[in-house]
Amino acid sequence: MLKQNLQFKLSQKLSPQQIQLMKLIQLPTLAFEQRLKEELVENPALESGKDEVTDADEFQDNSDEFDDYDNEHIDTDDINIDDYLSDDEIPDYKLKSNNYSDDDEETFMPIEAQVSFHQNLIEQLNTFILTDEERTIAEFLIGSMDDMGYIRRDIQDIVDDMAFTQGIYASEEQVKSILENIIHELEPSGVGARDLQECLLLQLNNKTPNESIDLAKDVIENQFEAFTKKHYDKLLQKYNVSQSQLRKAIDEIEKLNPKPGGSFAGNSRAIEHIIPDFTVKVDDGEIELHLNSRNAPELHVSKDYQEMMQTYKEAKEKSSAQKDAVQFIKQKLDGAKWFIDAIKQRQETLFVTMSAIIEYQKEYFLEGEETKIRPMILKDIADMVGLDISTISRVANSKYVDTPYGTKLIKEFFSEAMTNDQGEEVSTIEIKKILQNIIADEDKQKPLPDDKLAEMLKEKGYPIARRTVAKYREQLDIPVARMRKKI
Incomplete structure (x- = not known):
């Protein structure tokens, strides 16, 4: 049986403009510059530059202007042409804030043209006398290497692949x-290895033989598992050598490169250059915050498009073509005005958020000591600036700040709170720093296990369980005690 009823439902949705603003806030400086270029290409009514500046403050956020933004037809009689015209000419210097400067504008970062890792190896083949078939096989083997210089595939798989793709029928012995x-004779030494053990042996074989090198080769070739697990007592007993002799052999091994391809200068992938979104300076106990000037572009609405509106207004008879044109112009002008306003909101949001973080972590920014970082969560900053937690998260997760103590990712200043034995809340960052210092000062011949580290932290006033110590150690990328052992 069909029933029909009326139900009222209250819902809240973000407008397209709000969604776009959130996306702009999330972008770091380089991505924001790219987004800005895309908008300048897509919207001809939006222009950048210093020659001509229109007062952006006259473009107020009026919801009525956007009601028909996406409609296919706009009633041109309802358009207030005067809203899109301006006779104001404001000097450029009046529109600038002291927080921004031209120092790093128009900055280009040239990229060196380099020969790739694989191409360099192929060029080295010219130093060998090879038949066409041998060279083809050698090039195929080079092409089978990964970026670290290893050949991870079985020889038989390579033989089958060459037969199917290149029509070369070579034996497994010939390829090997x-x-x-x-x-294996190519540089850097160790390329073409099928595993780490072979890679290290290839490099040791290229070194001038001596007592330490010979012992190192024997260890890698015959006692590789004991070496990787740092069972030094077994090695001392096996080779009947002193600790000093074994230490020298291990020093030779540690000088080797486990990723020979990764060290090649031409093996460069796309590098992500970090450009700080903020700069913090400390001068006579006063903290100065500056927003990167790349986040404050000079934008204005096209004068040409405003003149088109003026022409339409002054026309006594308005043709159908003119009405169609003014509909298009209105949409583009609305989009340009909104984008300029969104950029200003983005600047303000970034600045007030970072200002609140600096105020909250003032002691750290003045002294630079990581143990001074207070416990801080997103809600703390959101309450201070009156913004949503999601907005603070967007700022913190993708922005960097240049401080006198190094360039930091903003989210690194956020941490959970733990209570010490005095009942005071301390940051987990402080505990990690102390843990790191304890491990750095330990006796490497007898590294401290996690339960001992937990006891030492407890003695310092931080009652933490062993499993928590293990978690913090892994977050700091510090191996277990056995793997930190040295002789």
């Missing part, structure tokens, strides 16, 4: 011979 006699 070219790998060991040609590829």
Whole structure:
């Protein structure tokens, strides 16, 4: 049985403009610059530059202007042409804030043209006398390497692949011979290895033999598992050598490169350059915050489009073509005005958020000591600035600040709180720093296990469980005690 009833439902939705603003706030400086360029290309009514500036303050946020933004047809009689015209000419210097400067504008970062890792290896083949078939096999082996210089595939798989894709029918022995006699002779030493053990042996074989090198080769070749697990007592007993002799051999091994391809200068992937979104300076006990000037672009609405509106207003008879044109112009002008206003809101949001973080962590920014960082969560800053937690998260997760103590990701200043033995709340960052210092000062011949680290932290006033110590140690990328052992 069908029933029909009326139900009222209250819902809240973000407007397209609000969604776009949130996306702009989330973007770091480089991504924001790219977004700005895209908007300048997509909207001809939006212009940038210093030659001509229109007072952006006259473009007030009026919801009525956007009601028909996406409609296919606009009643041109309802358009107030005067809203899109301006006779004001304001000097450029009046529109600038002291927080921004031209110092880092128009900055270009040239990229060096380099030969790739694989291309460099192929060029080295010219130093060998090879038949066409041998060279083709050698090039195929080079192409089978990963970026670290390893060949992870089985020789038989490579033989089958060459037969299917290149029409080259080579034996497994022939391919293995070219790998060991040609590829393994290329630089950097160790390329073409099929595993870490072989990679280290290839590098040791290229070193001038001596007592330490010979012992190191024997250890890698015959006692590799004991070496990787740092069972030094077994190695001392096996080779009947002194600790000093074994230490020298291990020093030779530690000088080797486990990723020979990764160290090649031409093996450069796209590098993400960090450009700080903020700069913090400390002068005579006063903290100065500056927003990167790249986040404050000079934008204005196109004069040409405003003149088109003026022409339409002055026309006594308005043709159908003119009405269609003014509909398009209105949409573009509305979009340009909104984008300028969104940029200003983005600047304000970034600045007030970072200002609140500095105020909250004032002791750290004055002294630079990480143990001075207070426990701080997103809600603390959101309450201070009156913004939503999600907005603070967008700022913190993708922005960097240049401080006198290094460039920091803003989210690194946020941490949970723990209570010490005096009942005071301390930041987990402080505890991690103390843990890091304890491990740095430990006896490397007898590194401290996690339960001992927990006891030492408790003695310092931080009652933390062993599993929590293990979690913090892993977050600091510090291995377990056995792997920190040295002789």
